Amino acid sequence: MAKTGVLIELGDGKVKETNFGVLTAARGASGDNEVCAFVMNADAEAIKSELSAYGASKIVNITSSGDLGASPDLQAASLAAAAKEYGLDALLGLFSATGRDIFARVAAIMDEPMISDCISVDIDGKTGVKSHFSGKTFATIKLDCGIMLATVRPNAIEPAEASVDAEVISFSPSVENNSTVKIIEVKKGGTEKLDLTEAPVIVTGGRAIKASENYKMLEECAALLGAAVGASRAAVDAGYAPHSMQVGQTGKTVSPKLYIACGVSGAVQHFAGMKTSKIIVGINTDKDAPIFAKCDYGIVGDIFEVVPALTEALR
Amino acid sequence: MKICVCIKHVPDTAANIKLAGEQGFEDSECKFVVNPYDEYGLEESVSLVEKNGGEVVVVTVGKEAATATIRSAMAMGAHRAILVKTEGQFLDSALTCKALKAAIEKDGTPDIIFTGKGSVDTEGFQTQYRLAAALGIPVVNEVSKLTVDGSKAVMERETGSGEREVVEMTLPGIIGATKGLNEPRYPKFPDIMKAKKKPIDVIPLSDLGIDEGAGKSVLVKLEATxxxxxxxxxxxxxxxxxxxxxxxxxxxxxxx
Known part of the structure; x- marks a missing residue:
């Protein structure tokens, strides 16, 4: 039985859904690992029941006299101190923009090896499977480590509930923070859209979308699916969508349970960002488009006919 | 102003990866390029030096074949390069960090070190953080906007849902570049010719006292997705x- 920590990410005080897969992984193959969930300066009591439903028996609220939120180095040093304090065998987190930044700092502070963006982890074996070469290969990496550090691709591991009794603990590490790295402002995106990397379903528009206003059509369909809307590189380069919506090699890597590619040709660089999706649906006018060679279900047709029909069918 | 830019020699993202044995691939059969994210760091380095004067030094840890990739970086405007030569393609990030640290310290600490946000071959996203810790300087990764004002760098990084953090740090520091920072230039023919004459200092990894086999992150198996x-x-x-x-x-x- 191993002792595993999980760094929980919150959004507006709520536990992000993507954490539950990480908690599931933390319980290990036998399911009997002791799981500690770590939060930073949070209302731990308010999220206790959600975390214990997925097996966290300790909810550790890390508090600090410094401004934790403004200093990624202070967060990392505090988390490293907590990992030592609780004698963890492994520490897992999300490969999100925040998670991968904090974990890389933790790995550097602790001078321990780390596996990034795992699609599966084996805590007892200290191994993880991750993408190499833009999703073209899977690499199995084994760590020779004191503590196993790994980040998990959001949505890659299916969450499974396993309710336990949990206690809430407060931990205030005494860490020095000389870092000059400081977050001085957070600029909102302007919309309350679901983040692509966390979305359980994604509807993506490619070059065939033809204009930025046509994304409205995809948004209507996405709203009914609880989906986020993405864009291909071709659509971003044509100015139809911002880079923050781009899925693929130079954009975001996503792993939803359903990915609907609308008017996306299916370049290898696009697949690099979405091939670990559970189900991929392609819609394209060209029956020979590469997307159809590597997706699960295909519809040959004009997205301006198929998508509205799909939206109608979902209503 | 002296800027070091760490560049990795990686297979082109469009290249087919033909596996060989349990952990290898046929690297002679695919085209190698400057890691795409490193190109943003390189472009930023070159344009900063064009504005402020100084030099851009490429630092690469990789196989002998990486010299071709270094030449492409030089054609984009880097002045000289250091290649820490390895035998294999895969080197543990902690060892890569040791090699980069040794090479950079030997050459003299720069004002800014640029890297890409991650490499497209092993996708580890951690070497720049290890290097920062080893050199005792700050690091900000996934930077898509940068302003340098004396010894202060103000940056933006995207954190999801289109949200962006504005982050500052004191230089010298490490900046991990990503798409959005700039548009990397296409080298012109005279630049490509000039690049052939620029100096590359080759240092074998073992000369730095680093054992290539001592990595703590071990690739056990590489298989086709x-x-x-x-x-x-x-x-x-x-x-x-x-x-x-x-x-x-x-x-x-x-x-x-």
């Missing part, structure tokens, strides 16, 4: 196809 064998194409009118799709997604795949 299971590919889908081709889509089940739906048939009928648009309405019929959509109805079939919804039924499949709900009842068979249970994803909606």
């Amino acid at each position: 299971p590919e889908r064998s081709g889509a089940k194409m739906l048939e009928g009118s648009v309405t019929e196809q959509v109805a079939q799709l919804v039924k499949i997604l709900k009842e068979e795949e249970k994803v909606i």
